[in-house]
Amino acid sequence: MTTEVIIVTLIKAAIVIGALLTGFAYLTLFERKVQARMQQRPGPNRVGPWGLLQPAADGLKLFFKSSSAPSGRDRFLYLLAPMISICAALGSFAIIPISGPGPITLFGHSIGWYVMNVNIGILWYLAVTSVGVYGIFLAGYASNSKYSMLGALRSSAQMISYEMALGLSLVPVFILAGSVRLVDIVNAQHTWWFIIPLLPAFFLYLIAGIAETNRAPFDLPEAETELVAGYHTEYSGLRFALFFMAEYINMIIVSSIATVVFLGGWWGPAGILPGPWWFVLKVVALLYVYVWLRATLPRMRYDRLMALGWKSLFPLSLAMMMVTAVVVVAAQGVF
Amino acid sequence: MVVGFAIVAAWEIVTAAGVVAFRKPIYNALSLVANMLGLAVLFLMLNAQFLFAAQVIVYAGAVMVLFVFIIALMNPESDVALPRRGSEWIYGAVFGVIFAALLVSLLFNRGLTGRPGTLTPEAIAAVGNVQTVGIALYTKFLFPVEVTSLLLLIAAVGAVYLAMRRIR
Structure with a gap:
């Protein structure tokens, strides 16, 4: 590993973090606007044209808020928890390729549209998110509050349960693409996007992904009618903002992975738009689905949520994996 | 490095x-x-x-x-009353010395030979890291993998049985 490679990677990481934080800010506005339209009201429209400066105003407000913290907290873990959450959220984007090996050439190096292109590919995402659970659980534990603890328990149990279905729903894709490297997976979808042969796996992934990010209708961890705000009840100001950011960035990441793995990544119909645009369009479409679900579906009951995860999604994704494997082996025997 | x-x-x-x-x-x-x-x-x-x-x-x-x-x-x-501070040092020292002796004897007898095996970094990079592990697990070590999975299944069934018995 030369110094050049390290410098290029650091610059890419800085760009990706900047893009993700901007994406987070405008995702909040997008969510409020879309939800408002679905409820027959205009949504935020006072700060800047069409409310476009609303995220900046929200950020400033959070920045200047006085921070309060429970006196019985575990000081070290209380500080550590939001950091784990945000690092896990930002770190998992590193493997996502936004476009093919692009036209960018600097100092004789052709630079890929990803932070890293590693052989373990999507396993990196699964590893980083499995560490992200600690952020949420420790936030609940360190706050020394019943609401926080209950929210954290629910959230971590939900994330651990749905991680199984999430990982297994991706296995059919690995079987078809013959690799877990995301660039290889996208290249394998040059003619057919994997959503066409693997439609059930796509839906399994989407449901598990929504549960994994603790979003409606699976937002039990922060069910405000019973738990105030769940694991981040006792966080305020910028520390709360870190959890908020982590949740929205995780939404972007689940959508990006769905795009890369099932929707053909940067491939679009016959070169109408350059690759990165297709990627962004598909991610925005999936984020719209997220907001749409939140605006239209009521929250599930907790025991039903767990039953859905373990008794429906988990066996279905196992079955999907077996069927794909059998079909692929049978097809190899025929051709 | x-x-x-x-x-x-x-x-x-x-x-x-x-x-x-x-x-x-x-x-x-x-x-x-x-x-x-x-x-x-x-x-x-x-x-x-x-x-x-x-x-x-x-x-x-x-x-x-x-x-x-x-x-x-x-x-x-x-719930747990920790023993008086200091008493655990004796146990710690005894078992620590035994374990260190075991490690040292292993290092000197078996030793790290330093001879590279067939799976050099280049050979692994040609196939892919995940692929190398997968091929090894499902060809050469298939029997141990299956036996282990059976063992884990027994453990899972046992855990469910114990949990259900307490509910009834």
Whole structure:
């Protein structure tokens, strides 16, 4: 590993973090606007044209808020928890390729549209998110509050349960693409996007992904009618903002992975738009689905949520994996 | 590379000490998590990317989460009366010396030969890291893998049986 490679990677990481934080800010506005339209009201429209400066105003407000913290907290873990959450959220984007090996050439190096292109590919995402659970659980534990603890328990149990279905729903894709490297997976979808042969796996992934990010209708961890705000009840100001950011960035990441793995990544119909645009369009479409679900579906009951995860999604994704494997082996025997 | 190894090795020793040194159980468990993450980084430095991911997902992400869960819920601090400070040093010293002697004898008798095997970094890179592990597990080591999976299945069935019996 030369110094050049390290410098290029650091610059890419800085760009990706900047893009993700901007994406987070405008995702909040997008969510409020879309939800408002679905409820027959205009949504935020006072700060800047069409409310476009609303995220900046929200950020400033959070920045200047006085921070309060429970006196019985575990000081070290209380500080550590939001950091784990945000690092896990930002770190998992590193493997996502936004476009093919692009036209960018600097100092004789052709630079890929990803932070890293590693052989373990999507396993990196699964590893980083499995560490992200600690952020949420420790936030609940360190706050020394019943609401926080209950929210954290629910959230971590939900994330651990749905991680199984999430990982297994991706296995059919690995079987078809013959690799877990995301660039290889996208290249394998040059003619057919994997959503066409693997439609059930796509839906399994989407449901598990929504549960994994603790979003409606699976937002039990922060069910405000019973738990105030769940694991981040006792966080305020910028520390709360870190959890908020982590949740929205995780939404972007689940959508990006769905795009890369099932929707053909940067491939679009016959070169109408350059690759990165297709990627962004598909991610925005999936984020719209997220907001749409939140605006239209009521929250599930907790025991039903767990039953859905373990008794429906988990066996279905196992079955999907077996069927794909059998079909692929049978097809190899025929051709 | 050597500097990197030194840093990770120091991290491993500090976190391993933390596992036994902290007086609050949750910090012991979290030190173990930190230790396992360091171990994963060591795998990564040895070019074993798949082992890195497996170590993080299985140990740091799944097994230790359950430990932390149990500690946070049971609050063993209030239940377990810790022995008088100092008495554990005797046991620690005795078992520490025995374990160190075992390790040293292993190192000197079997030793690290330094001879490279057939799976050199180049050979692995040609097939792919995940692929190499997969091929090894499902051809050469298929029988042990299946036996292990059966063992885990028995454990899972047993755990469910024990949990259900208590409900009835």
